[in-house]
């Protein structure tokens with residue numbers, strides 16, 4: 428009788444066997460098609476608190492009732508970064524499990540603020556655009572619009588546009604090269620404003636005053652955040668898997684051995700949430716409003732420490748409730764070797780002094 432587990436026999440069996448594949452190739456996406464991501468997800472307290480604690484988003488409004496009430500929520504809701512990751516996660520098997528990097532995200536809008544713990548999500552995407560990559564013959568570039576919906580009520584909760592590299596059906600020569608950015612491009616130090624101003628505190632007025640101080644001279648409001656978070660196996664693999672993100676980049680070291688990183692890379696949303704957590708720890712956030720122009724410039728692997736850098740673009744006192752004003756930030760996540768790995772524009776309501 429054949430011993431299928433005899434190493435030589437088994438190697439021959441592996442050689443002959445077809446692989447039941449997961450995920451879709453570039454050619455499988457038709458513009459305009461709507462894809463329902465069957466698993467959906469349930470937003471849990473454990474998931475939200477684990478995400479928050481691991482990414483240093485330590486805002487008690489998302490776990491303590493009195494802090495939640497003070498911020499206008501009936502009870503602690505799920506953290507917005509966890510919500511976003513839980514909408515992205517169930518879409519991965521259909522959209523990006525084949526591999527190919529997460530390039531960017533635009534137009535992130537929260538249609539409801541304060542989504543309750545226990546909400547069950549339905550997730551769907553529309554294929555918006557598809558095009559071959561001109562720099563990487565093995566890949567195409569696909570943009571989807573994805574919507575996270577309250578499965579019980581049908582109410583939209585969050586939506587965004589995501590763009591990924593997606594492998595073509597023919598085996599790819601590479602899975603994308605490192606950006607190799609040295610920082611010596613045309614936006615190099617010589618073009619920076621003479622002075623970088625940091626706000627004195629984290630209230631709305633601090634950002635407004637800093638912008639006024641920088642106006643009419645060669646200055647910008649831009650500063651670093653002190654905290655760093657070293658990427659580890661938990662953040663690389665466990666956080667995405669906890670949101671059903673099955674992208675091989677994060678948990679399959681064998682598949683990543685031949686890639687430019689040579690090992691699993693951090694999920695872009697974990698890197699981004701960590702840098703945003705650093706930034707939020709230096710401001711009095713009232714509400715997250717939305718994000719735009721999010722780009723992932725380079726990959727992060729275990730051992731890289733993620734830091735945050737913030738530029739304040741605008742502070743509008745006429746927007747929002749009386750206790751808060753709207754601040755527009757550009758946040759950059761960077762690693763200990765000063766590589767920018769993420770950048771994006773974020774709009775948030777920030778409490779005024781005394782609120």
Ligand SMILES: CC(C)(COP(=O)(O)OP(=O)(O)OC[C@H]1O[C@@H](n2cnc3c(N)ncnc32)[C@H](O)[C@@H]1OP(=O)(O)O)[C@@H](O)C(=O)NCCC(=O)NCCSC(=O)C[C@](C)(O)C(=O)O
Nearest residue numbers: 523528529530531560561562604674694695723724725726
């Ligand atoms: C991808 C790398 C290698 C390219 O680095 P590069 O500098 O060599 O390339 P580029 O020239 O800037 O861009 C390559 C191509 O992409 C296009 N492109 C670029 N950005 C956009 C965009 N926003 N919208 C539309 N198109 C875009 C760009 O136009 C160009 O097109 P071309 O090939 O035809 O010339 C480099 O940027 C890099 O390493 N980035 C980091 C990627 C990363 O680590 N992402 C997060 C981890 S993967 C992930 O989280 C996975 C997820 C969430 O789980 C999951 O999707 O399933």
